[in-house]
Amino acid sequence: MRPPDPSEMPATGASNVRPRVRIQTPALAHEAAQAAANARPTDALRGSPRGEQDSALTVGREAIFDVQDLSVSYGSSQAISGVTLQIHRNLITAIIGPSGCGKTTFIRSLNRMNDSVPGFTIDGKILYHGHDIYDRGVDRVEVRRRIGMVFQRPNPFPKSIYDNVAWAPRNLKMKSGLDERVERALRGAALWDEVKDRLKDSALGLSGGQQQRLCIARAIAIQPDVLLLDEPASALDPIATAAIEELMQTLKNRYTIVIVTHNMQQAARVADRTAFFNLDASDGRRTGVLVEYGDTDVMFTRPADTRTSDYVTGRFG
Amino acid sequence: MNAPIGLTGTLPGDARSRVRSADRIGDGVLYGLCMLASLLAVVTLGAIAYKVIDGASASISQFGLGFLTHSAWRPNFGIFGAGTFLYGTAVTSFAALLLAVPLGISIGLYLSMMASRRVRGVIGPLVEMLAAIPSVILGFWGILVFGPFLQAHLEPFLHRTLGFLPIFGAPSSTGSGLFNASLILTIMVVPIIASLSRDLFLAVPQELQEGATALGATRWEVLRGVVLPSAASGVAAAAFLGLGRALGEAIAVTQVIGAGDFIHVSLFQTGDTLASRIADQYQGAATPQLVASLFYLGLILMVIGLIANIAAQWIARRFDVGRVAAR
Ligand SMILES: Nc1ncnc2c1ncn2[C@@H]1O[C@H](COP(=O)(O)OP(=O)(O)OP(=O)(O)O)[C@@H](O)[C@H]1O
Ligand SMILES: [Mg+2]
Numbered sequence: 223m224r225p226p227d228p229s230e231m232p233a234t235g236a237s238n239v240r241p242r243v244r245i246q247t248p249a250l251a252h253e254a255a256q257a258a259a260n261a262r263p264t265d266a267l268r269g270s271p272r273g274e275q276d277s278a279l280t281v282g283r284e285a286i287f288d289v290q291d292l293s294v295s296y297g298s299s300q301a302i303s304g305v306t307l308q309i310h311r312n313l314i315t316a317i318i319g320p321s322g323c324g325k326t327t328f329i330r331s332l333n334r335m336n337d338s339v340p341g342f343t344i345d346g347k348i349l350y351h352g353h354d355i356y357d358r359g360v361d362r363v364e365v366r367r368r369i370g371m372v373f374q375r376p377n378p379f380p381k382s383i384y385d386n387v388a389w390a391p392r393n394l395k396m397k398s399g400l401d402e403r404v405e406r407a408l409r410g411a412a413l414w415d416e417v418k419d420r421l422k423d424s425a426l427g428l429s430g431g432q433q434q435r436l437c438i439a440r441a442i443a444i445q446p447d448v449l450l451l452d453e454p455a456s457a458l459d460p461i462a463t464a465a466i467e468e469l470m471q472t473l474k475n476r477y478t479i480v481i482v483t484h485n486m487q488q489a490a491r492v493a494d495r496t497a498f499f500n501l502d503a504s505d506g507r508r509t510g511v512l513v514e515y516g517d518t519d520v521m522f523t524r525p526a527d528t529r530t531s532d533y534v535t536g537r538f539g
Numbered sequence: 540m541n542a543p544i545g546l547t548g549t550l551p552g553d554a555r556s557r558v559r560s561a562d563r564i565g566d567g568v569l570y571g572l573c574m575l576a577s578l579l580a581v582v583t584l585g586a587i588a589y590k591v592i593d594g595a596s597a598s599i600s601q602f603g604l605g606f607l608t609h610s611a612w613r614p615n616f617g618i619f620g621a622g623t624f625l626y627g628t629a630v631t632s633f634a635a636l637l638l639a640v641p642l643g644i645s646i647g648l649y650l651s652m653m654a655s656r657r658v659r660g661v662i663g664p665l666v667e668m669l670a671a672i673p674s675v676i677l678g679f680w681g682i683l684v685f686g687p688f689l690q691a692h693l694e695p696f697l698h699r700t701l702g703f704l705p706i707f708g709a710p711s712s713t714g715s716g717l718f719n720a721s722l723i724l725t726i727m728v729v730p731i732i733a734s735l736s737r738d739l740f741l742a743v744p745q746e747l748q749e750g751a752t753a754l755g756a757t758r759w760e761v762l763r764g765v766v767l768p769s770a771a772s773g774v775a776a777a778a779f780l781g782l783g784r785a786l787g788e789a790i791a792v793t794q795v796i797g798a799g800d801f802i803h804v805s806l807f808q809t810g811d812t813l814a815s816r817i818a819d820q821y822q823g824a825a826t827p828q829l830v831a832s833l834f835y836l837g838l839i840l841m842v843i844g845l846i847a848n849i850a851a852q853w854i855a856r857r858f859d860v861g862r863v864a865a866r
Contacts (some may be wrong), residue, residue: 335753377746380769390754393764426612437750446756 277517279494283310286342286448287332288349293329297341301327302510305346305498309448314470314479316493316518318486320533323499324510325482326458329450332480334362335367351503367394370441374453376433378440380424383417386436387424390444403443410476411439412469435469442477449473451481455488467492486534489518498520498530562758573770591841594834597827606835612816614825621839621842626802627810628843630717631792632785634806635724640778643732647774651740652762661738663733663737670730673764678794681723686795694807696720708805715797718806720815728781735777737771772854779851787813787844813840 287309294301297518301360309315315326329334332346349352355365378386385407387404391397404421413435417428424437434454441449451470455463457499470479470492483489489496501508514521514530525531597680598606602619609620650663677718694710701707711718733828789812797809798819810820824830 333753336750338752363755363757366753371753373746373749373753375746377744377750377767379747379750389751389764390756393754393756393760440750440754 226398231294231359253421263421264280267531270322277495277520278312279313280308284315284370285309286311286351288347288352288436290322290349292328292331292344292346292348292349293345294331294336294345295341296339300507300509301511302499303502305499305510305512310476310481310495311478312476312490313494314474316482316489317480317482317499318489318496318515318533319499319510320501321484322508322510323501323538325499327510328499329371329480329482330426332448332450333371335371337339337362337390362518367444369448369450370446371450371453372434372437375457376430376437378428378433378436380426381434381489382422383425383428384421387439388441390440394444396444404490407439407443407481408436410442410473411435412472413439428461431458431465434458434466438466438469438473442473446477448478448480451479453482456484463488486522486536490522493518498525498527498533500529500533506532545777547626548589549761555832562812565835578722586600588841591834591838595831595838598831599838601828602677602832604728606832606838612800614820614829614832615838617826617828619828619835621813621836623800623802624811624816624836625839627717627720627796627799627803628786628812628814628840629645630806630810631633631720631724631796632782635715635728636778638721639728639732639781640774643729643777643781644736644774646733647736647740648762648766650737652766663734666730666733669726674716674727674788675789675794677723677726678791681719681795682715684723686720688714689719689722690714698807699811705804706806708782711728711797711801711809713797715795715809716799716807717796717803720796720810720812723795724785724788725790728785731781731784732777734775734778736774738765739773739777744767772857772859776851776855779847779854783844783847783851785811787814787840813837813843828830 244280285308289307289309292305293303298452298453305328317328319325321529327336330349330383332348332355336342336344344356348356350365352368353360355362379389381389384404387407391403396403405414405418408417416432417423417436425433428436434457436449436450438454440499443510455466458466467488470481472495473479481489481493495516496518497511498513498514502511503509514525514527521530522534525534564714569796598619602609606619606621607625608622610622610626611618611620612623613619632777646666650659650666654662654831690711690713693715694707697707698710747765748761751765756764791811793815796811796815798811798815800811803810817833817836817840818828822834
């Protein structure tokens with residue numbers, strides 16, 4: 223389904239293999255690269271873990287994102303390195319891992335929100351529907367229009383509820399049928415019934431959970447393709463969290479969702495696929511790496527990597 | 540002994556009480572000093588207000604409120620009216636604000652949102668130093684450099700291109716006049732508005748800007764749609780503070796406004812403001828009537844300045860209260 227992968231054609235010898243390799247520890251990476259080279263013909267044996275294998279969930283599903291050997295640095299410190307994974311249409315993909323392992327860095331790279339961070343540099347490729355979003359000539363504003371984002375702390379504008387949702391459509395000149403659009407977005411975010419009688423009230427008067435759903439409504443009002451959620455429920459109580467989780471299940475029919483979470487149960491509950499990031503300290507510097515990626519039930523019940531099983535069973539991290 | 544340490548601690552009895560009483564005296568002295576200082580400010584304000592009203596009383600009882608609208612000022616004939624100076628004050632302050640608000644906001648935006656950290660570190664303090672130039676120096680510069688330039692270039696140009704507007708009449712002969720005064724005031728007000736609005740823009744939460752950016756807004760759309768509205772009332776308050784400064788400025792205005800006695804529509808003509816007329820004539824005031832009338836001008840100026848100040852505070856407070864209440 224997906225278009226030919228440009229990085230596989232011109233790239234250097236090493237990176238021809240590396241994007242496919244799961245284990246990122248340098249020492250192991252070398253072995254794995256050799257193993258991968260030897261094992262070339264049989265996909266199932268390639269490199270480490272299961273992430274690579276097509277699961278029942280991903281087979282025949284379009285990869286919205288194809289991230290290849292992604293490394294991100296802030297100034298001289300590297301936040302993540304060598305991350306390769308695919309994110310599939312209409313699935314919920316969870317990113318889990320200990321604090322500082324680069325989860326936020328990773329998803330902010332997916333819609334170019336990091337561009338304005340001083341010292342931000344990126345290596346590798348992020349293909350979105352086959353196009354590298356960091357290519358020269360790509361309009362990052364358009365990237366963000368299609369790839370919406372909800373942040374850890376609810377950040378509604380100090381405006382009315384209605385104006386919060388209408389802000390982006392107005393800004394993007396999608397003004398016809400604005401009332402319907404606002405209503406649809408609020409219904410989509412399961413907030414309509416709670417706010418329909420006070421659309422003109424300040425959004426800052428809503429509860430934290432309502433504010434977060436308003437931010438989701440605000441994001442879906444411009445009908446993006448992907449929703450990136452960075453710990454959307456970490457500032458919320460269990461009831462508001464449950465509301466958001468339930469909402470995600472309905473949203474995934476229309477959107478592709480990537481959610482960062484610290485909460486293992488949450489990942490197990492909501493996500494179809496889970497990626498486990500970890501801090502790799504082997505060469506003296508602490509860098510975030512992708513340890514394992516696969517279907518959520520596999521990740522939580524029979525992960526291939528001991529670091530994953532340690533983490534998901536709460537033995538550390 | 541399991542009473543809390545602070546109450547029956549381990550210090551011997553009298554040492555404890557010595558520490559306590561020293562503390563108490565220190566507290567009391569500090570409290571007294573601070574209160575005295577505050578009181579001093581209030582008393583000074585009262586004393587000044589009293590002196591101004593008292594000094595003006597003769598003029599007030601003679602001319603009444605008609606003083607405000609009467610525009611003739613002829614001390615030798617005992618004719619006094621504040622009209623010309625009210626007009627001059629209004630025109631120069633308004634023109635200064637008209638120029639300084641967009642300029643100041645632009646500088647504030649540049650320094651807070653666009654400039655690199657290094658540029659910011661250089662230009663920011665320089666803009667603030669502009670406010671530190673003594674006004675009498677600015678006035679000198681207005682006479683020696685600005686005036687001739689206006690008279691030779693800018694005024695003829697404006698008259699040629701926009702001469703159909705009565706405010707751009709025939710160029711002046713000296714370069715002194717309402718126009719020059721307005722521009723000098725602009726130079727004084729810009730740093731106030733620029734540095735305040737820079738701080739206001741910097742205070743707009745990063746999260747809001749990111750929220751807008753993530754919705755596919757361009758940089759300019761984020762500025763226009765999020766940053767400017769969030770800071771708007773603060774900037775309005777800053778403008779009123781700037782207005783207060785422009786209204787009260789005497790020395791530099793006296794130097795460049797030309798001390799005119801008549802109301803002219805054209806900005807290129809001479810005029811006078813309340814403050815500059817007082818600065819101009821108080822020293823040589825020969826008659827008690829003139830002195831009283833100058834005090835009357837001062838009283839008007841004080842009231843206007845007070846209103847501008849209250850307006851600034853009211854806007855700033857409403858802004859804050861509005862934000863707190865919305866939480
Ligand atoms: N704007 C930034 N400038 C410099 N370094 C940064 C910046 N943002 C993140 N980092 C660094 O990058 C690394 C990864 O941070 P990131 O925020 O992506 O981690 P995270 O997995 O999201 O952590 P958490 O779970 O605590 O949110 C950290 O070492 C962090 O200090
Ligand atoms: Mg994070």
